[in-house]
Amino acid sequence: MVKIANIELPDFPLLLAPMEDVTDPPFRAVCKENGADLLYTEFISSAGLIRDAIKCKRKLDIFDQERPVGIQIFGGDEESLSLASRIVDITNPDLLDINFGCPVKGVVAQGAGSGVLRDIDLMVRLTAACVKSTSLPVTVKTRLGWDEDSMNIEEVAERLQDVGIAALSIHGRTRMQMYKGEADWTLIGKVKNNPRIKIPIFGNGDINTPQKALEYKNRYGVDGIMIGRAAIGYPWIFREVAHYVKTGETLAPPTLAERVAVCKYHLQKSVAWKGPKAGIYDMRKHYFQYLKGLPNIKTYRSRLVLSTDPAEIEGVLDEILLAYADYEIPHAPIELVNYHENCPM
Template sequence: MVKIGPIELPDFPLLLAPMEDVSDPPFRAVCKEQGADMMYTEFISTEGLIRDAIKSRQKLDIFDYERPIGIQIFGGDEEAMALSARIVDATQPDLIDINYGCPVKKVVCKGAGAGILRDVPKMIKLTEAVVKSTSLPVTVKTRLGWDHENRNIEEVAERLQDVGIQALSIHGRTRVQMYKGEADWTLIEKVKNNQRIKIPIFGNGDIDTPQKALEYKNKYGVDGVMIGRAAIGYPWIFREIKHFVKTGEMLAPPTVEERIDICTRHLTRSVEWKGSKLGILEMRRHYASYLKGLPNVKEYRMKLVNSDNLEELLEILENLKEAQLQLI
């Protein structure tokens, strides 16, 4: 069992990474159904929360079936981080996570996300401000460091633990790498094996198959893994990893019918939560992943990304399913 404060997770838990414009409630719902053990909201700007920005407030929406779930915040101002922690506390998630890993320029240039990796003392002050402002467990997601010459994650992990965080997720790349190159898990292993580190350490980066998840579990000794891009359009990766870790055997992949049914359910939930216009628009980024590898699918995919009518979209998906089943 892995514990984060009062939260009890199974051995080697699988975490759904927080992803901007992806990890919304409709997406989290399908990942939870397929075995994600813990999930996080999209990251939320502390400035937006304080200004009462509608988009930031909407990201606070969480549901009981998602638990345990963490709300992730980011920012570069100590007072704003503390106040945001109190706002988040009132919505009663299971934990608060701080994003010190986002490499996007518009976040970094504000001294937030991975931008804070250039100023570790400030990172520690921001973290301490959040810890002192909430009764919830506080966790952190970060990277190995700013660039290859400044991969200081071992020092950062110790100092974050010292100010009270209760788990640490580490993406095995630097900020300069963005999402390029191969994630380096050797430093994640060093953090995990550090005698001073007592909190759970979760690894993130390049986990896209059950075989790799088990290999990294055994090779690097992490307490669990965080999965991001590999779950987009393929939430079944969670159940496949769990089955492989438990039995050493690959689970049969989802059927064509199941793939299209889950895609349909995701679409319906997206419209229910965001409204018709935005729900349909933001679902478009998911179709290519859900339908990847299916034969003769291009025509249907084009129709899906060009339609703005829910009934028409549901009909297209149903017609696609019938066409695919005839090919089997």
């Protein structure tokens, strides 16, 4: 069993990474039902939250069936992060996470996200301010460093632990890498195996097969894995990894009927939470991955994207189910979509 403060997780838990414009309640519900052990919200601007911005407040929506769930905030100012932490505390999530990892230019330009990696003293002060301002366990998600000349994650881990964080998730790239190249887990392993480190260490970056998850678990000794882009349109990654880690056996991929059923469920949740117009619009980015692997699917996918009626969309999905009834989707490694290129931040 892995514990984050008083939160009990199973051995080698699988975490859903916080992703802007992706990890909303409908998406989290789909991932939870398919085996994610700990969920995170989209990241929330501390300044926006303090201004009572409607979009930011909506990101605070959490539901009992998703627990344990953490709310993630970002900012580069001690006072605003402190105030935001108090606001988050009132909404009663299971933990508060600080985003020191987002590489998107709009966030970094605010001196937030991975922009804080250029000033480790500031990172420590910001973290301490959050820890002092909330009764919740505080965790951090970050990267190896700003660039290849400043990969100081070992120092960061020790100092953040010293000011009271309860767990640390590390993405195996620097900020300057964005999502290019291959994630390097070597330093993640060094942090985990540092005798000074007592808190759980979760690895993140490029996990797109159950085999890689088990390999990295064994090679680097991390307490669990955080999965982000691989779950977009493929929430089954969680159950597949969990099963493989436990048994060494590969689960069969989801059938087309499963894919269609989960896509419908996701759509229904999206419409219920955001309303018909926004809920349908938000689903458009998910269809490609849900239907990936089906030949000549472009026409159907175009109809899904252009439709503005939930019943019509479900009808198109039913057509797909009939048209491809005899087709078996091959089980291939998941393509990691670089959604950050279109990140609204």
